[in-house]
Amino acid sequence: MKEKMFHRICKVNELREDEGRRFIVPASDNPDDEVEIAVFKVKGNIYAVSNICPHQHTALIYDGFIEDGCVVCPAHGWKFELKTGNQPTGRKGLDVYPVKIENGEILVAAHPKKFSW
Ligand code: FES
Numbered sequence: 001m002k003e004k005m006f007h008r009i010c011k012v013n014e015l016r017e018d019e020g021r022r023f024i025v026p027a028s029d030n031p032d033d034e035v036e037i038a039v040f041k042v043k044g045n046i047y048a049v050s051n052i053c054p055h056q057h058t059a060l061i062y063d064g065f066i067e068d069g070c071v072v073c074p075a076h077g078w079k080f081e082l083k084t085g086n087q088p089t090g091r092k093g094l095d096v097y098p099v100k101i102e103n104g105e106i107l108v109a110a111h112p113k114k115f116s117w
Pocket residue numbers: 053054055056057058073074075076077078
């Protein structure tokens with residue numbers, strides 16, 4: 001199995017607690033293959049999820065508010081668990097991406113979009 005490619009996105013201390021930031025990250029070796037991700041720091045943990053809401057495909061997840069370990073889309077209030085990307089209701093969720101921290105820097109391994117919505 002091919003090893004995941006992690007990409008440096010920013011420093012941990014450049015994220016504010018409970019406030020998302022948006023990044024464009026390569027999703028494969030193909031330079032045209034990129035995904036838009038939303039990164040959050042919640043209770044000191046870092047999470048990376050798709051920035052595109054499955055409801056109306058708005059790129060606003062980074063601007064959502066945090067509630068009970070979930071991000072709430074600011075457009076119409078769909079809620080997604082940051083750990084799993086799932087909605088508590090069981091409806092369509094967000095892709096989640098592996099994160100690691102090295103020397104105070106956040107690295108994310110993105111992959112092409114899984115959900116076909
Ligand atoms: S676009 Fe996210 S809830 Fe409607």
